[in-house]
Amino acid sequence: MTNVNTLITDHLDIWTTATEAKPSSGRGNSKKTGLYGIQKLRSLILELAVRGKLVPQYQNEGDGSGAVAKLARKREELVKQKLAKTAKKLDELHEGDFPFPIPHGWSWARLQDVSEYIQRGKGPKYADSGAVRVISQKCVQWNGFDLDKARFIREDSIEGYGQERFLRDGDVLWNSTGTGTVGRVVTLPLETDDRLVADSHVTVIRMLSDCPRFLEIYLSSSGIQNRIEPTHEDALVSGTTKQVELNVSTVLALPVPFPPMAEQHRIVAKVEELMTLCDALEAQTEDSLKAHQTLVETCLATLTNSQSPEELTENWNRIETNFDTLFTTEESVECLRDAVLSLAIRGLLTKRYSPDEPASVLLEQLFQSNMQTANSRHRTIMSKIREVEPPFPIPPSWAWSNLGSLSFDLRYGTSKKCGRDDSQTPVLRIPNVSGGQVTLEDMKFGPLEEKELSDLALRQNDLLIIRSNGSLEIVGRFAWVPELDREYAFAGYLVRVRIDPAFVDPRYIWYVSQSRFVRDQIELPIRHGVGLKNVNSTELASIAFPIPPREEQKEVIYQIDSLFEYCDKLLKKIVDKNESIATLADTLTGKVH
Numbered sequence: 001m002t003n004v005n006t007l008i009t010d011h012l013d014i015w016t017t018a019t020e021a022k023p024s025s026g027r028g029n030s031k032k033t034g035l036y037g038i039q040k041l042r043s044l045i046l047e048l049a050v051r052g053k054l055v056p057q058y059q060n061e062g063d064g065s066g067a068v069a070k071l072a073r074k075r076e077e078l079v080k081q082k083l084a085k086t087a088k089k090l091d092e093l094h095e096g097d098f099p100f101p102i103p104h105g106w107s108w109a110r111l112q113d114v115s116e117y118i119q120r121g122k123g124p125k126y127a128d129s130g131a132v133r134v135i136s137q138k139c140v141q142w143n144g145f146d147l148d149k150a151r152f153i154r155e156d157s158i159e160g161y162g163q164e165r166f167l168r169d170g171d172v173l174w175n176s177t178g179t180g181t182v183g184r185v186v187t188l189p190l191e192t193d194d195r196l197v198a199d200s201h202v203t204v205i206r207m208l209s210d211c212p213r214f215l216e217i218y219l220s221s222s223g224i225q226n227r228i229e230p231t232h233e234d235a236l237v238s239g240t241t242k243q244v245e246l247n248v249s250t251v252l253a254l255p256v257p258f259p260p261m262a263e264q265h266r267i268v269a270k271v272e273e274l275m276t277l278c279d280a281l282e283a284q285t286e287d288s289l290k291a292h293q294t295l296v297e298t299c300l301a302t303l304t305n306s307q308s309p310e311e312l313t314e315n316w317n318r319i320e321t322n323f324d325t326l327f328t329t330e331e332s333v334e335c336l337r338d339a340v341l342s343l344a345i346r347g348l349l350t351k352r353y354s355p356d357e358p359a360s361v362l363l364e365q366l367f368q369s370n371m372q373t374a375n376s377r378h379r380t381i382m383s384k385i386r387e388v389e390p391p392f393p394i395p396p397s398w399a400w401s402n403l404g405s406l407s408f409d410l411r412y413g414t415s416k417k418c419g420r421d422d423s424q425t426p427v428l429r430i431p432n433v434s435g436g437q438v439t440l441e442d443m444k445f446g447p448l449e450e451k452e453l454s455d456l457a458l459r460q461n462d463l464l465i466i467r468s469n470g471s472l473e474i475v476g477r478f479a480w481v482p483e484l485d486r487e488y489a490f491a492g493y494l495v496r497v498r499i500d501p502a503f504v505d506p507r508y509i510w511y512v513s514q515s516r517f518v519r520d521q522i523e524l525p526i527r528h529g530v531g532l533k534n535v536n537s538t539e540l541a542s543i544a545f546p547i548p549p550r551e552e553q554k555e556v557i558y559q560i561d562s563l564f565e566y567c568d569k570l571l572k573k574i575v576d577k578n579e580s581i582a583t584l585a586d587t588l589t590g591k592v593h
Helices: 002-010 036-050 064-080 155-160 212-220 248-253 261-304 309-321 330-345 359-373 376-384 450-456 506-513 516-526 537-541 550-590
Strands: 020-023 031-034 107-110 115-120 132-135 151-153 172-175 185-187 195-198 202-207 255-258 399-402 407-412 425-428 444-446 463-466 478-480 494-499 544-547
Touching: 036 212, 036 261, 036 550, 064 107, 064 255, 115 248, 151 155, 172 212, 185 212, 195 202, 202 212, 202 248, 212 255, 212 261, 261 309, 261 330, 330 506, 330 516, 330 550, 359 399, 359 407, 359 544, 376 407, 376 537, 407 537, 463 506, 478 506, 494 506, 494 537, 506 516, 506 544, 506 550
Parallel strands: 132 195
Antiparallel strands: 020 031, 107 255, 115 202, 132 151, 172 185, 172 202, 399 544, 407 494, 425 444, 463 478, 463 494
16 A cells, blocks of 8 residues: 555646546537546545545544444434434344445444434425525535525425424435436535425435534545446446436445544544645646636737738747647647637638639629529528628638628428438438538438428538527537438538539638637627527528638648648647546556555
8 A cells, every 4th residue: 555655646746637628518619628637636535534544543532333332322312212213124234245444443334323314305395485495406516515506495384394304504415316416415514594404306314423524525435426326336326327316225224434433523624624735736727727728829819810921920930939838738729720710711821822813703703603593592591681891801812702692502401300210311410410520320311202302412512500509509510511322311400501612612611610700600699598599591691701712712721621630630649648647547546445
């Protein structure tokens, strides 16, 4: 164990820096960073605490078995006074019931034997106000107890609650239902005049001892939390991954390690001290990451605000000198991608072309061609949109247009109900395009008639846009359609845009659609909506795009491809490094088990 301790402490500055990417929604980066290494440090502290390896043992503090026996006598007295229920008959604990070794002087006991009261709360009758608040699973969070989320119960239902159901200072509250919420635990700090009861999704544990926080530490430790999973070989919960239950009978019978009372208090004090240090380390790390990200964004803003290729070169040289310091996180690489797109749409990624004809001539030819091909619906859409007002300078040979003018067909997909009958027409849905690329996994099929299939059949270079979704980050996302092996249609929450590639390369439009400039045009008008976020065909047709001459479009695509490929390699290097550090954290902290 000494060697393990040395490894852990000697490499603390390395493995506690491990991070993990977590999904998030909304404007900006699609991911945020989780401090995995510090989470593992917290877990390690709890595990050491409940195994007797965090503080020394002292013989003069007595032993756990004596403390358990004393609490058993206290419980018997409460039962005689009818202040506690008679304990259920449970099998005696044997060595095979113990999940790990404990120090000499500690004892194992079933939770029932060291508790005065263990019971689920009641299903409440809610009211908008009242004298009694009901504690739900939302109140029991890993970062503490949140009374603000508690609702009230009706006055006429209060008499249905026995005195034992009203919560007391030191009650341990353990969430007992629901994936994602079950297992969260907190010791109640009753610092309010409100009378509180628990609802039926929370188990209340009222300890006989004066140190309930030790039980909270044990229930929070990985040895218990890993078992709050129905697939675990020794699961504490029942049900499926969609709806799990922590039954009262399981809580009653749970074996818990029991140190002498004085040692329990010392353990709690040491855990609180170390968790405070973790809080400080976490805050310091978060501040460092935020400062680093601000530095990256500031430097890249200078780059994207360049007014000429010469100024761009000068600003890039400044970044290149500090490249290895700046681009060390997944977020910084995503910012670099955004900067690439921002430079691309301003004409700063390509040399100054002297085309045979400027983009304005190209777009006029395209518009005339589209008007001959477009159907009446598309013409109606075009009549509703205004001419683009240039939002920023572009090269003289470029021109502004909008998606409606660039396309000759902008159409919603089928509303037919789709299923798994693969003898019907395959239909692309939001899951098939939400990543910006078309994927043919998890296909569904629909009963499309010949006319509908003719109207909705996809071709190579079509663009599909998600027009409706609950996530603002997903709505309005474009996907480019490659060559397909058969006829595919698309579903009603998607919009197909068809552009003549002889004039404008759809891959250029697809790339530009990922830029912050286009995302703002889509997101800002619908940001404050509740529920489903929607963008309609007229709004899509109005999106402004800066268009280079045809040959320069190829060069822009080539430059973006090349720079994104470099970003992919850089990102892989960062991810691999983070995974290695996370593996080190897992390995070192796992050795104490």
